[in-house]
Amino acid sequence: MILLKTFKIAARALRRNTLRTLLTMLGIIFGVGAVIAMVSLGNGARAQLEASISALGQNVVTVFSGAMSRGGFRGGFGSAGTLTVEDYEAIRREVPGVNGASPEVRNFAQLAAGNQNINSEIRGVGAEYLDIRSWPCSLGENFIESDVRNGHKVALIGKTTAEILFADEEPVGQIVRVKNAPFRIVGLLASKGSDMWGRDQDDVLLVPYTSAMRRLTGDTTFRSLMLQAASAQILTTLTNQVTDLLRQRHRIMGGREDDFTVRTQQETLELFDAQARTTRELLFYVALISLIVGGIGVMNIMLVSVTERTREIGVRLAVGARSRDILLQFLTEAVTLSIAGGALGIFFGVACSRLVTKQLGWATLTSAGSIILAFGVSAGIGIFFGFYPSLKASRLDPIDALRYE
Structure with missing residues (x-):
């Protein structure tokens, strides 16, 4: 009950400046959207690859003309x-x-x-x-x-x-x-x-x-x-x-x-999967950077919020609020901000995946695991980047806070 009330207070505080809240969430929206789209593309590509390999038949071994290096194709592979x-x-x-x-x-x-x-x-x-x-x-x-x-x-x-x-x-x-x-x-x-x-x-x-x-x-x-x-x-x-x-x-x-290459279906699948892994890792780091930027944005806006509400914090402390109550309130605001951005990011990522499928014909597959991961990452960003501003707010001296202009 107390936690629900804290979330309501946090939501009310974030609605005071809707534009600033939305701008702060942009980094998280794009980061989470990129994660969802990346995982969807990766899952879709692997599912399509497995289906294509399976469509070759059962227990199939293919002998190709030309040599192939272990890490990828050579120039003469399949053509010599x-x-x-x-x-x-x-x-x-x-x-x-x-x-x-x-x-x-x-x-x-x-x-x-x-x-x-x-x-x-x-x-x-x-x-x-x-x-x-x-x-x-x-x-x-x-x-x-x-x-x-x-x-x-x-x-x-x-x-x-x-x-x-x-x-x-x-x-x-x-x-x-x-x-x-x-x-x-x-x-x-x-x-x-x-x-x-x-x-x-x-x-x-x-x-x-x-x-x-x-x-x-x-x-x-x-x-x-x-x-x-x-x-x-x-x-x-x-x-x-x-x-x-x-x-x-x-x-x-x-x-x-x-001067030839012998491959089973499983070896072919592993080869293509290894080649696709580099692209997935690149997309992952791009998404990670975007999430970090979004997290820094959350921390900055929470620091601004603490400064703007210094007297409010002082009043709450003066009438009996404990430091941990202040910490919980501001941490809840940061987590609410991040989760809201994560939810919008999930919709953005799913929409991008469907657009890619429609326009380019690439297979995409959005899993429940990727959505749960996105929510978890969003909450983690709120806790990690919101902790310092929340801690700063909880350590304010009530007398100094009440004097703040």
């Missing part, structure tokens, strides 16, 4: 042509525990059907690619191993590409031309949505990798190989076996660096 058809066949033949495997060749090209055209990604893959990625066809069916072996001109079309080229028509059985080569669509892929970089995975045309290499790209090597392990327990063993086999085939001796 070091993986061959013979490497792919050797892995299928000699590495136990591989349930499925598919090469991957990527390029962009103009697709045409009737009087419609679109620039889309062409992906040359194997017959097991859809099984590895858990990516079914919503219409039609996947191409088969004989299509790959013979380089047949068949294709699977993504939902976005199909809608642009064929509108409301059923795409299965239609012909799409790629670099003047006619490909017959045998299946419509189920929608996958955006990947971790925000790219539309449904804007794609999948063709047998043999057809892509012979007729579309002219490549003789692969960008990557996707392997599916029989179980999660053998992922490490399978990774080591693939590495040893490729080092042997590529004649990489002793301590020489690999």
